Amino acid sequence: MxxxxxxxxxxxxxxxxxxxxxxxxxxxxxxxxxSEVILHHILDSHDWHITDIPAGKENGKTQYxxxxxxxxxxxxxxxxxxxxxxxTHALEADGKFGLDHHGSVYAKxxxxxxxxxxxxxxxxxxxxxxxxxxxxxxxxxSVLDFSITKTALQIILVxxxxxxxxxxxxxxxxxxxxxxxxxxxxFFELIIIFVRDFSKEYLGDKHEKFLPYQLxxxxxxWFSNLLGLTPxxxxxxxxxxxxxxxxxxxxxxxxVNGSKDYWKHIFAAPGVPKPMLVLLTPVExxxxxxxxxxxxxxxxxxxxAGHFMVLSLIxxxxxxxxxxxxxxxxxGGAVLGIAFAIVIFCLEMLVAVVQAYIFTLLTTxxxxxxxxxxxxxxxxxxxxxxxxxxxDLRLSDFNAx
Amino acid sequence: xxxxPQLGLFFWSSVIFLIxxxxxxxxxxxxxxxxxxxxxxxxxxxxxxxxxxxxxxxxLQADNEKLLNEARHxxxxxxxxxxxxxxxxxxxxxxxxxxAAAKEMExxxxxxxxxxxxxxxxxxxxxxxxxxxxxxKVLRRELAAGxxxxxxxxxxxxxxxxx
Numbered sequence: 001m002x003x004x005x006x007x008x009x010x011x012x013x014x015x016x017x018x019x020x021x022x023x024x025x026x027x028x029x030x031x032x033x034x035s036e037v038i039l040h041h042i043l044d045s046h047d048w049h050i051t052d053i054p055a056g057k058e059n060g061k062t063q064y065x066x067x068x069x070x071x072x073x074x075x076x077x078x079x080x081x082x083x084x085x086x087x088t089h090a091l092e093a094d095g096k097f098g099l100d101h102h103g104s105v106y107a108k109x110x111x112x113x114x115x116x117x118x119x120x121x122x123x124x125x126x127x128x129x130x131x132x133x134x135x136x137x138x139x140x141x142s143v144l145d146f147s148i149t150k151t152a153l154q155i156i157l158v159x160x161x162x163x164x165x166x167x168x169x170x171x172x173x174x175x176x177x178x179x180x181x182x183x184x185x186x187f188f189e190l191i192i193i194f195v196r197d198f199s200k201e202y203l204g205d206k207h208e209k210f211l212p213y214q215l216x217x218x219x220x221x222w223f224s225n226l227l228g229l230t231p232x233x234x235x236x237x238x239x240x241x242x243x244x245x246x247x248x249x250x251x252x253x254x255x256v257n258g259s260k261d262y263w264k265h266i267f268a269a270p271g272v273p274k275p276m277l278v279l280l281t282p283v284e285x286x287x288x289x290x291x292x293x294x295x296x297x298x299x300x301x302x303x304x305a306g307h308f309m310v311l312s313l314i315x316x317x318x319x320x321x322x323x324x325x326x327x328x329x330x331x332g333g334a335v336l337g338i339a340f341a342i343v344i345f346c347l348e349m350l351v352a353v354v355q356a357y358i359f360t361l362l363t364t365x366x367x368x369x370x371x372x373x374x375x376x377x378x379x380x381x382x383x384x385x386x387x388x389x390x391x392d393l394r395l396s397d398f399n400a401x
Numbered sequence: 402x403x404x405x406p407q408l409g410l411f412f413w414s415s416v417i418f419l420i421x422x423x424x425x426x427x428x429x430x431x432x433x434x435x436x437x438x439x440x441x442x443x444x445x446x447x448x449x450x451x452x453x454x455x456x457x458x459x460x461l462q463a464d465n466e467k468l469l470n471e472a473r474h475x476x477x478x479x480x481x482x483x484x485x486x487x488x489x490x491x492x493x494x495x496x497x498x499x500x501a502a503a504k505e506m507e508x509x510x511x512x513x514x515x516x517x518x519x520x521x522x523x524x525x526x527x528x529x530x531x532x533x534x535x536x537x538k539v540l541r542r543e544l545a546a547g548x549x550x551x552x553x554x555x556x557x558x559x560x561x562x563x564x
Contacts (some may be wrong), residue, residue: 042403145407146413166428172462174436
């Protein structure tokens with residue numbers, strides 16, 4: 001137990017290090033902007049920023065050398081077609097595209113590229129650059145950003161971890177054929193069987209068809225959340241694009257497997273008078289989309305909220321410490337912030353698995369509602385769904401407090 | 402900004418997730434699920450077999466008990482029968498012996514009787530012969546001396562009676 005607490009403390013201290021890694025850009029003594037730092041940590045980026053090391057002073061300003069892994073830009077624009085850049089610097093040096101203060105890419109007017117100033121181009125707080133950006137933007141050109149960002153890279157990492165872990169588990173089954181499971185296999189067997197059991201409970205004989213998806217979903221969300229809690233890694237499921245992607249995949253799976261009764265229930269609910277259908281059908285149709293929408297928002301909000309809390313608590317150190325000038329405040333903030341951060345961190349470990357469970361379970365419930373072909377089971381499922389959703393909402397509330 | 406999905410990341414998340422889904426399905430989930438199923442089936446089968454074996458065992462035991470009981474019964478019956486037979490044999494032997502003895506006795510009696518009769522007859526014959534002899538002697542003496550004849554006759558008769 002003590003060992004675990006120490007480990008958590010170490011993790012928190014490490015995450016503190018990452019905090020320091022992004023000093024508020026600008027002069028020393030500038031106010032520490034907690035919300036900006038937190039947002040920077042939560043949002044996706046085009047490089048994997050590890051830390052900044054001080055590289056001496058220049059004109060009274062501490063210069064930092066960033067240590068970061070540059071990730072490639074892949075852009076498609078109506079003007080230039082597909083474009084590849086090795087890093088953000090390369091993109092800015094090329095002069096065809098610029099970045100706005102959100103870090104989003106836009107196409108520059110070709111004529112306005114005579115003086116690309118790389119120094120100020122990524123200085124997001126500078127007001128003159130912003131005005132400059134708006135000026136040189138070519139609004140007739142739409143740019144699609146298909147870059148492999150930090151989050152995309154992390155998704156690949158999670159996928160690789162999953163392949164490594166579960167092929168090893170599968171090998172364990174071959175090795176221990178006819179024998180008791182051992183090692184990694186015996187740990188994951190519990191969870192795999194847990195997922196399979198609730199899948200079986202809702203889908204009955206049809207569960208085998210959906211089980212691979214459910215297992216992938218569950219472990220992907222869980223592993224992503226856990227990875228997101230470790231230092232240097234981004235919160236994958238705390239990114240709306242990722243949860244939206246998962247929700248869309250679930251949405252496709254649900255509706256592709258919709259039975260005749262499922263569609264009948266939407267367009268011509270049995271036992272409902274014909275005129276009422278005019279009202280009911282749009283509501284039911286909306287329901288098809290609100291379900292995955294809720295899935296995406298729930299997962300995103302829960303994970304992002306946890307990260308917000310941990311980062312805010314860590315930010316206390318810098319806020320109370322007046323950004324390095326008040327040592328007493330900083331130590332007080334450190335004690336307070338780390339103590340609370342550890343509690344939240346533990347809670348987040350729980351939320352990591354609970355959210356994976358909820359996402360998978362609700363997907364299962366929606367699939368079971370879509371697949372079902374007997375009306376008499378319908379009410380039962382609705383009832384079960386209601387209790388599940390209530391439980392989920394309670395958990396979300398708990399998390400939000 | 403935080404709430405706006407980005408097309409690029411959305412695209413890559415979907416693609417990467419799907420790629421890993423297919424990889425995992427082929428190399429992890431399918432073998433794992435198949436193995437789990439196989440193991441569960443073998444466990445339930447083993448349990449069923451154990452149950453069956455236990456039932457059979459119980460049945461065998463009951464059969465054994467029954468056989469033992471039967472054997473015990475049989476033994477008792479046999480012992481009983483043997484005792485009966487013994488008793489019967491003894492009584493039969495006894496009666497047979499008794500009847501045989503009685504028969505022998507009867508035979509002996511008859512023989513004795515017949516011997517007696519034969520003896521009597523011989524005695525009678527002897528007596529007759531002797532009487533005849535006496536009579537002959539008497540007759541001869543009569544012829545010789547009349548007086549003596551009476552004394553002689555009485556003496557002879559006395560002799561005869563003594564015999």
